[in-house]
Amino acid sequence: MAKNASRKSASRLSIDDRTADILNAARQVISEKGYEKILLADIARQAGIVEGTIYRYFQNKRDLLVKVAELWFGEQLSADSHLDGISGTQNKLRHVAWRTLSIIKREPVLSRFMLMELRPDPNYRSTPFFELNRHFTRETLQICKDAIATGEFHADVSPALMRDMLHGCIEHRTWAFLRGEGDFSPDEVAEGIATVVYRGMLAHPVSNQPAAALETLVARLEKVAERLEQKPPQVGRNNQLR
Amino acid sequence: MAKNASRKSASRLSIDDRTADILNAARQVISEKGYEKILLADIARQAGIVEGTIYRYFQNKRDLLVKVAELWFGEQLSADSHLDGISGTQNKLRHVAWRTLSIIKREPVLSRFMLMELRPDPNYRSTPFFELNRHFTRETLQICKDAIATGEFHADVSPALMRDMLHGCIEHRTWAFLRGEGDFSPDEVAEGIATVVYRGMLAHPVSNQPAAALETLVARLEKVAERLEQKPPQVGRNNQLR
DNA sequence: AAAATCAAGTAAACTGAATTCATTAACAAC
DNA sequence: GTTGTTAATGAATTCAGTTTACTTGATTTT
Structure with missing residues (x-):
């Protein structure tokens, strides 16, 4: 009601410019305050406007x-987001894991913000994080289904479970x-996850121990054979294999 | 200041009784409102007292x-919480997973409350969920370490990662x-998790299909056998392979 | 048994943050 | 310049949680 000769007004901007200003201000406040309370007042101040304007x-x-x-x-979703160039089930799994892990490592504040502030919200389903997660998740599911289709993976564990893991x-x-x-x-964790999941899902795991055991056995057998060839007859009790 | 002939006061209770009242009221409000906003006013009303009293x-x-x-x-932590009676790495893993999953299945409201309300809190570390999680987590870690110690599990994947999975x-x-x-x-999911993790961590996976490497070895063995057969018998019973 | 003390309970005030809205001022078109 | 439109304001409102000062009944002291 007072005349407010002193009332200062921010310069008028286009909708897009002002929107961008506010978004940037918000982002900056989030970056600074981390996952602590984010106040509209802070954002408004940072954007050089008043709280009400945000609305x-x-x-x-x-x-x-x-x-x-x-x-x-x-x-953050850079070019390496798609899987097209990557072949081999284990490589794909590793890449999928690595991709997410690197974003998290690169942008901890963003990650914390999405995971701790946005996610626990009742209507989380309309969140970008949710959608993104669904996308990544579908991708992983597909990798698994493909591997089962070719017989590479066991069909006795549900693909959805592998994805959840x-x-x-x-x-x-x-x-x-x-x-x-x-x-x-990110490298190590992705490698570890991919390794365990891959091995765990394999239909026909390669066993290196039985092979090694057989190897020795065969070697011994071969020696026996040699000896037999050298000294014809004469076989004594010494030739016991074990 | 007014005389308050009309002022109603809740009956005076012992500290423990009143505390229990409030806790029960809170629990009931949580159960009813689900993970929606929990108001102190509701809890107070339910407990038959006034908000300030809660403090x-x-x-x-x-x-x-x-x-x-x-x-x-x-x-919820019933007798089946400990692992003592269970033997076998895979069985232990399955049980650990199953135990948590059943609680979640049995008490979805509690789970939602802990996961969505309590966990995203800045000082989450003082939360019962946190402690519990740490306990379960340590247990799982131990299972993995034990299995590595006996040579059952590969040592090339970190136990911590397996636990995280x-x-x-x-x-x-x-x-x-x-x-x-x-x-x-709970049964199915626990079974699935335990299966994949166990298989994935095994040092010497059981191969149900002869690997290519084995086939070569078998071929060599057959040759040896052939040679042995060529050389006049003479061989005594001692040469049996087993 | 009266007086003093104590602590449970209350009601109202306070706080801090989001949200609303009537008013004002800046700009554009005429 | 006048006028219409709308961005921007900032004060008011709302709505929780929290704090405070007061009341009152119970308990202890003398």
């Missing part, structure tokens, strides 16, 4: 934060990492 | 909720379940 551009706080995550995560492991590892309980190397 | 018995809302979870989860898979499965994306059977 012109976003339905509510959650809507804004979801959009931030969407954008941010989108940037792979992605569940990644997620579990991520929580620990985000909680500050130890670092991890 | 006489609990430091704050989170403290109360954590205690509820502690109590509730404690009830097992528990991560359970957790991933749980999230899906709690989100209403399909039911699951």
